Amino acid sequence: MSTLKIRVLNKEDWGIYKELRLLSLQDSPDSFGSTYEHEIKFSNEEWISRLDHDNRANYALPLIAELNGVAVGLAWGLLHNPxxxxxxxxxxxxxPSVRGQGVGRLLLKKIISWAKEFDFESISLAVTTTNIAAVHLYKTTGFEPYGSLERLREISALYAQPMKLKLCDNAA
Ligand SMILES: CC(C)(COP(=O)(O)OP(=O)(O)OC[C@H]1O[C@@H](n2cnc3c(N)ncnc32)[C@H](O)[C@@H]1OP(=O)(O)O)[C@@H](O)C(=O)NCCC(=O)NCCS
Known part of the structure; x- marks a missing residue:
């Protein structure tokens, strides 16, 4: 029987976080504003600092998905200011080896629960317009497009669509 576990990353996890994040940037360069070439230059201290609970208080939720103990997924919920x-x-x-099995939806669900717990009014993200799987995931979770398309990176032919999930009636 396989076991899927989603847990919060702590700074002791920086090695696996670094590995997974760099892997994701290599695997899916068109999905992210940042690049492998940029983040491979980070020092170990920078990776540790991203996960340092003292730096982020309750305003970040870095999640890892583990299938039978093997890291297979990553996602962050983040508040830019308190x-x-x-x-x-x-x-x-x-x-890629475990896509289409509900891991992405589960990660998203955990972030939505966290946002509700802290009474945030909405959750926003930006998704590359050509990313069929991610757009489907977000739309079927209730995210709606808002605002204008943004270039994925300064020099990129790709565009990202901002999307928002309203968690309460008076959300902007
Ligand atoms: C987007 C991503 C995170 C989805 O993760 P996942 O674990 O495969 O997603 P799930 O298995 O939870 O599937 C979620 C929904 O997307 C659908 N889906 C998955 N792959 C799909 C595809 N290629 N085309 C259309 N729909 C797809 C699933 O059918 C499911 O919808 P359903 O519940 O209505 O059937 C994953 O494809 C991924 O990591 N892509 C590369 C990185 C990326 O694009 N990140 C998003 C940045 S905004």
Missing amino acids: YDKTAHIYQMWVS
Whole structure:
């Protein structure tokens, strides 16, 4: 029987986080604003600092998905500042070998529960317009497009669509 576990990453996990994040950037360069070439230059201290709970308080939720103990997925919920009411999703990635089995939806569900727990009003993200799987995942979870398309990176032919999930009636 296989066991899928989603858990919060702590700074002791920086090695596996670094490995997974770099793998995701190599595997899916068209899905992220950042690049492998940029993040491979990060020092170990930078990877540790991203996961340092003292730095992020309750305003970040870095998640890892593990299938039978093997890391297969990553996603972050993040609040840019403590007074903000909109949380953001970044770094969502599932290993190609286990895609289509509900790991992405589960990661998303955990971030939505976290955002509700802290009374955030909405969750936003940006998804590359050609990313059929991710657009489907977000739309069927209730995210709706808003605002104008943004270039994925300064020099890129790809565009990302901002999407928002409203968690309460008065969300902007
Ligand atoms: C997007 C991604 C995270 C989805 O993860 P996943 O674990 O495969 O997703 P799930 O298995 O939970 O599937 C979620 C939904 O997407 C659908 N889906 C998955 N792959 C699909 C595809 N290639 N085309 C259309 N729909 C697809 C599933 O059928 C499911 O919908 P359903 O419940 O209505 O059947 C994964 O494809 C991925 O890591 N892609 C590369 C990185 C990326 O694009 N990240 C998003 C950045 S915004």
